[in-house]
Amino acid sequence: xxxxxxxxxxxxxxxxxxxxxxxxxxxxxxxxxxxxxxxxxxxxxxxxxxxxxxxxxxxxxxxxxxxxxxxxxxxxxxxxxxxxxxxxxxxxxxxxxxxxxxxxxxxxxxxxxxxxxxxxx
Numbered sequence: 001x002x003x004x005x006x007x008x009x010x011x012x013x014x015x016x017x018x019x020x021x022x023x024x025x026x027x028x029x030x031x032x033x034x035x036x037x038x039x040x041x042x043x044x045x046x047x048x049x050x051x052x053x054x055x056x057x058x059x060x061x062x063x064x065x066x067x068x069x070x071x072x073x074x075x076x077x078x079x080x081x082x083x084x085x086x087x088x089x090x091x092x093x094x095x096x097x098x099x100x101x102x103x104x105x106x107x108x109x110x111x112x113x114x115x116x117x118x119x120x121x
Contacts, residue, residue: 028106032089035060054090061088066111074110078118085114 039056058064068088071081087108096102 025106028089032091032106035089036091057088057090063088063111066113068109068111070107070109074115079115081110081115085110 036053043051090107090109092105092107094104
């Protein structure tokens with residue numbers, strides 16, 4: 001009986017954790033939409049027509065010439081994200097589901113200045 005209660009408690013904890021994660025992702029998405037829409041309006045007001053959302057974000061974050069990768073991509077390169085560093089939000093490649101729903105995922109990217117690169121031996 002106690003084992004069944006633990007399983008149920010674990011299931012509840014997992015459900016709560018997933019709900020919190022979904023809410024947080026929704027907040028990130030809404031935040032990124034606001035930033036992107038503002039940048040697009042500023043670009044249009046400046047007469048720019050050659051922009052893309054992620055390029056505008058790079059300019060906003062002052063990362064135009066920076067190497068950017070996800071946490072896992074840096075890890076594959078043997079680098080470690082420095083403690084306390086926060087990822088920059090970017091849009092991922094649009095995804096279309098089998099049911100026809102289309103959306104752009106959020107990408108969390110770190111720049112070269114935020115990681116410890118492996119030392120040459």
